[in-house]
Amino acid sequence: MIEQKRMSTTSLEALFQRYKTAGWWILAPRAEGDITTFGEVDSPGDVAAGLIQTTLSPKSAVLPIWEELFRFRRGESGIEVVEAAESSVPTIIFGLRPCDARAFAALDAVFTWDSQDEPYLARRNKVAFVSIACNQADDYCFCTSTGGGPGDTAGSDLLLTGVGDEYLVEVVTERGVELAGIAGELFGPAEGMDKAAHLASVPVRFDLDRLRQVLPKTFDREELWIDQSLRCLGCGACAYVCPTCVCFDIQDEATRHGGARVRCWDSCGFSLFTLHTSGHNPREVQSHRWRQRVMHKFAYMPERLQVLGCVGCGRCSRACPVDMNLAEHLAVIAESGE
Amino acid sequence: MTGLQDAARDLLQSGEAAVVIGFGGGSAGGARPLMVRDPTSVGDLIFDDRCVHNLAVYLLKPEVKSLGKPAIVGTQAVLRSILQLASEQQVKDRDVIALIPEADGGVRRLETLGEIEGAVSKPDAVLSPEEQNCLDEIASLSREERWRFWQEEFSRCLKCYACRAACPMCYCSQCIVEVNQPQWIPVPAHPLGNMGWHLVRAMHLAGRCVNCGECARACPVDIPLNLLNQVIEKEVAEQFGGKAGLSATASYALSTFTTDDKDTFIR
Known part of the structure; x- marks a missing residue:
């Protein structure tokens, strides 16, 4: 049962201060020229307003674009390895959209699948999500086709929905209870607030069940994949703005004396992504790379x-x-038949 | 429009071209690159103000090359790119047919590099007033401030290489960023890695950039890469003369040495 409360939009300032006093670092959408990214904010006035969606996703809060996993150097008794210091701080990601909050489940699934990814989990366990429901959408939004929605609570700890000059606050998780408790006096009872009337309308673009039925049978339909991918340039823009893309590359940045092992984002769109040392590339053409994506x-x-x-x-x-x-x-693809 | 569609149909039906590289309608009322291989699909071709991509990038993509001889809808940027590619021995005479939509709805068909040379005009105002202002502002900065400006801009770089992928002149089958023995350019998108990549990209295009602006348009984080190229092109033109993309036979600054080359740029 999700508890509902109300809060005046003017109370955001106090809410931010309360969280900061409690030791939380706040990341929120910020304008950087014509683009928007998640960056540290001090007050609600720093948060980019009127956005449909940020240019970059909040993924980098748990999976940075590059990170040192450990350093190594030639010591007196051989190679010495120094683990990267864990330096993440408790962080509230504020003002992310319900789709983005949902995305962390996909990241979690990958980084806890066969082994527990320590650098990832160290950051992930310190992140809380205070999302804002969508009251507008554009032609590119399709959350309702992937099981989400403009007011979806999944993945959020608190979900705020703007209702006039107030927010309907939904307390979704245990951590949400904690976050609401830090500023209890800012909230009142939510009676009479109509969430649905304040959500964007996001049309369903494809039938997900149908897609999942058809897709596994399309692997050998070369013409379909060529048709879709001929104009693809093979860059990594799609993967690098994606909130769920997790593929990474491991690099050693080293001199003969030592260096660091580094993890960096990678993209399945690149022609080198699956290139083997032998020279063989199982995904030699862009259509195969698009199909993989x-x-x-x-x-x-x-x-x-x-x-x-x-x-x-x-x-x-x-x-x-x-x-x-x-x-x-x-x-x-969904409509292409089996 | 119908002139373009008719010309495309004729080329595909007669087998003179295996693919027409043009524009079709895209998302949110925009336009997108469109490859038409089937004569019955030429109705999807459009040409208007929304059609801004430099389609010449597709001429060297292996997936497109493998289809057979292309015809391409030729904006000035496309024509300049073809000539520059020809001068670098990447496109041969009669490798590609250019279709130039005319104001009256008709289409001019250019079969040879010579005809393309005749149709190309020297680019003048390739920057928007906004971009020109930005460039003037950068030019007024001190050397240190300029360095900081670009450091700041490059700090947003994701290393997605959309700038490289969208550039018709970035056709190296193995880009230097992918050479790892030795590793010339650090892979991570950290300050050194980003600066390394962007310096190499800009310098490798010196004297070759046709100033189509595609790199900046492709960049998902709005780095004004075209401004950098614009300045370099101006510098190269002043030092060595010439302008990329106006001739199919000209040699370009980076591949040529003459004894009367100026060396005033060495400071």
Whole structure:
């Protein structure tokens, strides 16, 4: 049972101060020129207003674009390894959208699947989510096609829905109870607040069940994948703005004396992504790489990890230099028959 | 429009072209690159103000090359790119047919590099007033301030390489960022890795950039890469003359040495 409360929008300032006093670091959407990213904020006035969606996802709070896993050096008694110091602080991600909050389940599934990824979990366990429901959407949004919605509570600790000059506050998790408790006097009873009337309308773009039925049978339909991917340039923009893409590359940055092992984001769209040392590349053409991207998110992840690898935030399609519109392509696949 | 569609149909039906690289309608009322291989699909081709991509990038993509001879809807940026690619021996005479939509709805068909040379015009105002202001502002900064400006801009870089992928002149089959023995450019998107990549990208395009602006348009985090190229092109033109993309036979600054080259740029 999700408890509901109300809070005046003017109380945000006090809420932020309360969280900061309690030792939380607050990340929220911030404008950087024409783009928006999640960055540290001091007060609600720093938060970018009127956004449908940020340019970059909040993923980097738990999976930075690059990180040192450990350092190594030549010591007197051989190679010495120094683990990276764990430096994350308790962080509230504020003002993320319900689709983004949902995305962390996909990241968790990957990083806890066969082993517990310590650097990831160290950050992940210190993150809380205070999301804001969507009262507007654009042509790229398709959360309702991937099991979410503009007022979806899954993944959020607190979900705020703007209702006039107030927020309807939904306390979703135990951590949400804690976050509400820190500022209990800012909240009142939520009677008479109509959430549904204040949510964006996001049309369903494809039938997810149908897609999941059809997709595994399309592997050998070369023409379908070529047709969809001919204009794809093979860059990594879609993967790097995606809140659920987790693929990474391991690099050693070293001199002969020592160095660091580094984890960096990677993308299945790159031609080198699966290139073997032998020279063989199992995904030699862009159509196979595009197929992998779609299959990974909509076939392999649900099959193996019981979670969809997409939350319908639409960032990939907004960022694509050549307008590879994912929802449109998925609709074509779903309707293409078996 | 119908002129373009008719020309595309004729080319595909006669087998003179295996694919027409053009524009189709895209998301949110925009346009997108479109490859038409089937003559019955030429109705999807459009051409208007929304059609901004430099389609020449597709001419060297192996997936597109493997289809057979292309025809391409030729904006000025596309024509300049073809000529520059030709001068770098990447496109040969009669490798590609350019279709130039005319104001009256008709289409001019260019079969040879010579015809393309005749149709290309020197780019003048390639920057928007906003971009020009930004460039003027950068130019007024001190050397240290300029360095900080670009450090700041590059700090947003994700290393997604959309700038590289969208650039017709970035066709190296093995880009230097992918050479790892030795590792010239650090892979991570940290300050050194980003600065390394962007310096190499800008310098490798010196004298070759046709100033289509595609790198900046493709960038998901709005780094104004075209401004950097614009300045370099101006510098190269002043030092060595010439302008990329106006001739199919000209050699470009980075590949040429003459004894009367100026060396005033060495400071």
